[in-house]
Amino acid sequence: YPVDAPYTPGPTSVTAADLRAGDLAITEIFASSTACADEISEYLEIVNLRGAQVSLQGVRIITGSGGSAVITSAVVVGPGRTVLGVRSGPEQCNDLAPVADFSYANVLFADLGDTIQLRGPADVLIDSVDTRTLTPPISGAAWNLDAARLTAAGNDDPTAWCPSVRRIPCSSSELGTPGYANDTCSRSVDTDDSPVDTYDTITPNSDDLRTEDT
Numbered sequence: 001y002p003v004d005a006p007y008t009p010g011p012t013s014v015t016a017a018d019l020r021a022g023d024l025a026i027t028e029i030f031a032s033s034t035a036c037a038d039e040i041s042e043y044l045e046i047v048n049l050r051g052a053q054v055s056l057q058g059v060r061i062i063t064g065s066g067g068s069a070v071i072t073s074a075v076v077v078g079p080g081r082t083v084l085g086v087r088s089g090p091e092q093c094n095d096l097a098p099v100a101d102f103s104y105a106n107v108l109f110a111d112l113g114d115t116i117q118l119r120g121p122a123d124v125l126i127d128s129v130d131t132r133t134l135t136p137p138i139s140g141a142a143w144n145l146d147a148a149r150l151t152a153a154g155n156d157d158p159t160a161w162c163p164s165v166r167r168i169p170c171s172s173s174e175l176g177t178p179g180y181a182n183d184t185c186s187r188s189v190d191t192d193d194s195p196v197d198t199y200d201t202i203t204p205n206s207d208d209l210r211t212e213d214t
Contacts, residue, residue: 009076014050016058016071019120022152023050024059026116026129027082027145028164030176031109034140036093042109043086043096043142043178046118046127047150048077056083056102059126064115067107075102084178095170099179112137126152133158141165142176146185160185 014023025047033041044061048054056075062068077083086096088103097103109116113132119125134143141163149160162185164175177183 007076007078007081009078010053013053013055013076015055017121019050019054019059019124019126021125022127023048023054024056024118024126025049025145025150025152025155026118026127027150027155027182028142028177029109029116029129029131030142030174030178031114031131032111032137032139033093033174035171035174038108038111039087040089041087041093041174043084043100043176044116045082045084045178046077047082048079049151051079053078058121060117060119060121061085061104061107062117062119063107063109064130065108065110067109069104069107071102071104073102077101093171093174096168096178111139127155129155134161138163140174142178144177144182144185147182148184150182162186 026044027047028045030041030043032038035041054077056071056077057073059071060068075083083101084096084099085102085104086100088105109131115128115130117125117128131143143161144164145155146160146162149155149157154160164177165183166175166177166180168174168176168178
């Protein structure tokens, strides 16, 4: 997995208790797998927008479907950097555990849409995404926030999201960019009579994203 150059944390970090609205933003969500059980395949990515080094220890992940988890590990994120969180457990679909920055339990994202919030220890809302506004619901692909819209305000706009089109390296079929930079969301044009699918040849990040079956 291509990742950022190693980050060496400084001596002090903004703590979870000091985070304010917009300091973090959710940038990618994998909610529904076609290859594995959701319990071992879901993930999300979070970017640090604070402008300073941040500790995520104590940040809560809360879903509208009733899940709640606390990030318990001492994850330190440099300014402008993104971290990957995966479901904790003895096994991981798509072999994401070795590249994950943290794990969480007790949270499952509803396949047909959910609200996903990041909150501080004192219940301060830091960021929220409502995947029910992202249509259509997708399986086997992550929701990808446009690379040019990586802010807490940007991820409030449903048009800033699109299904990932790149295959997860350790998967034969699942699509997502865990550990990669996000794609630019462009208008997809299918040039044949079949729907756009994982067998299409895709030219990502173009102004006019064209696909054609092979």
